[in-house]
Amino acid sequence: MICAQCGASMDQTDKNTFTGRVIREYLCRGCGYTDWEDDGVALWQALEDLQEKHEATAHEPAANAAPSQPDLPQPAQFPPASPWQRLTGFFRRKE
Numbered sequence: 001m002i003c004a005q006c007g008a009s010m011d012q013t014d015k016n017t018f019t020g021r022v023i024r025e026y027l028c029r030g031c032g033y034t035d036w037e038d039d040g041v042a043l044w045q046a047l048e049d050l051q052e053k054h055e056a057t058a059h060e061p062a063a064n065a066a067p068s069q070p071d072l073p074q075p076a077q078f079p080p081a082s083p084w085q086r087l088t089g090f091f092r093r094k095e
């Protein structure tokens with residue numbers, strides 16, 4: 001990433017996926033400017049979405065045909081879990 005302040009190339013200082021998206025943080029060594037970029041859906045979130053879609057279609061084969069149905073059953077692990085709980089839950093499920 002290029003620094004918006006001085007045009008130097010910035011170093012990546014952090015990367016987190018707590019929100020379900022990959023956020024990369026950058027620091028410019030020249031002027032100290034920090035910035036971040038959204039690098040798309042995190043892998044763990046994509047896998048979880050895939051699993052939820054799979055479970056939804058398994059329980060409700062007609063869901064794709066009628067997506068506006070008002071009272072579809074929600075997957076059990078959907079909110080109210082916090083992003084952190086969902087992240088640690090993901091790693092627990094992998095063990």
Ligand SMILES: [Zn+2]
Nearest residue numbers: 003006028031
């Ligand atoms: Zn800079």
